[in-house]
Amino acid sequence: MNLLETYGNPAINIGVFAVFVAATMGIVIAVSRQKSKKASDFYTGGAQFSGRQNGLAITGDYLSAAAFLGVTGAIAIYGYDGLLYSVGFFVAWILALYLVAEPLRNTGKYTMADMLSFRMTQRPVRTAAATSTLVISFVYLLAQMAGAGGLVALLLGVSDKNMQSLVIALVGVLMIVYVLVGGMKGTTWVQMIKAVLLISGAAAMSLMVLFGHGFNLSDLLSSAQAAGQGTGGLGKDILLPMAKYGASDWTKLSFVSLSIALVAGPSGLPHVLMRFYTVPTAKEARRSAVWAIVLVGIFFLLTLVLGMGAAELVGQKAISAAPGGANAAAPLLALKLGGEIFMGVISGVAFATILAVVAGLTITASASFAHDVYNSVLKNGQADPEQEVKVARITSVVIGALAVAGGIFANGQNIAFLISLAFAVAASANLPSILYTMYWPRFNTRGSVWSIYTGLISAVLLIVFSPAISGSKTAMLPTMNFAFFPLDNPALVSVPLAFLAGFIGTITSRVSGDEELAMEMEVRSLTGAGAGKAIAH
């Protein structure tokens, strides 16, 4: 306990935290004053956001705790290998911008399943899409909750696992309140503000780090390299590739697999896709993607400076020993740079990040359940909107409870790594089906269902039987060993499998797809006819 109190001042931290929570809550309440009864208000904020606002919100959604805490930590500890996260997370936007964002906006209303089921038999496809949405959101949530646990443990000097679990439960309760009070509109505003805070915070820290090196990147890198090989470091050259993944051929393949998940995942992440429905037109969807790309890129460039700065100034050994492990790199760097209050503020920003992302994820998951499963599948599309929103609200409470349980289980893992698993599931279960639906007119119901379930099940099973879960010292269940799949990321296998299953399902199906609807979808996706006004009521 005494040792932990050297990480900043818990009283200051609690104070700053309370201010952040109160401020964001105030925003949520203020924004959602107008009674939001309509389903579209709860799900998509009435589709009234401008491209710039929405771009900020996408940035907020995308720059989760994994990006800030996880990637900074990964770069600090693994150097070059951690930088791959930054590059992959960012390059992924090429795919999202070129092939997914605008067609998606033009062919759906609330959820990813709207687009996937557009020209298919509704029930099976919606059920499949909703299932994958729920699973992906859950894995993603789990990572955020684990991040919250580690962060608060560090800040409040809570080393006891049970106390950390209590903290995770508290985050769960807060997030449910956000969602119930604010809906999509409230969480979107929180996302926007948080995105600004996060990028400014990261920029301020980077400037301080670079200032110490006369704004010379090469100087920073060589200092970090020296620190990594010095007494406070872990002894590896962090500027060379394969410090982490170079151990064997399997770990090298794991790295390739990870890179596939990172680049293909975002275009299949339901909570990012859903953001493209909160703008009125495809053109605004494009604008929001552009804003997001500019901001996300800046942020990930900064993580290089932050990570290297942490490796140099805090030291790899000190980071690894802190509660929360690698996830503590960013707050500890803040402590070194600006003292206790600055650390409190940066951690407050990180905490607001977690809350906002968690709330956004919960909205997506509950919208998908209420809209796709409850209304479309169980009620045949006849449920009245108020009933649907009520189901969505109940779902968010259930999801919150599940996420708390999962977060307690995953507490202590590197969150960038956990997120990469969610990306792998998204890349496998959703992306093949999304691309086929939009660009292959012959693709049909069976192909879609096969592709989604194959991607989902293979990705999840391969994760369960990977070294990430059991059979290694860093696994979630280190004492057990049932790992027979050698890669710690499944994308290399599960993404091609899902593409293959979609292809085979399509060509073997006796029922061919609806040709007229396929034509309608193509015209809609390119022209946006009938979609722009769809939510303007």
Place this chain on the structure above:
Amino acid sequence: MTQHRDHEAVASQPYHPADGYAEDSSEFHLPKEHWPLPALVHLDKPHAEPSTSQFVAVHGSPEFAHLRKTFRGFAFPMTIAGLSAYFVYVLLSVYAPAFMGQRVIGAINLGILLSLLQFAITWTWTALYVNFANKKLDAASAALRGRLETGVSA
């Protein structure tokens, strides 16, 4: 089959007349293909929800074929090029670490430089896409959308 089709069409169209957004519901008794009456459409701010047959007609038009060709001819090769550059970078990092470790500027090695190049590529690709879409896609797409939403059959 027809019944099944109808169900799909209804569920996929956010604005089925029966749910309605038009203030005046008098036209709803007409068969779906006739809704909304062309004369009313341009007066009503929210436009008509075009029918599947209208979409199919537009799909067969040379203008649409041209738009689709323009979009795909740009988007597909660009996406493939962008992602290829990324995977070349990844594979070099994994299988040629010594090559990537060559120092180029001070402590900055080739690998770090190529990482930064990935950022530059993504931003460049974004600018190229926006420029292309604004110049080559928007006008054609708006023309077709106008044709569909004003209810003039194509």
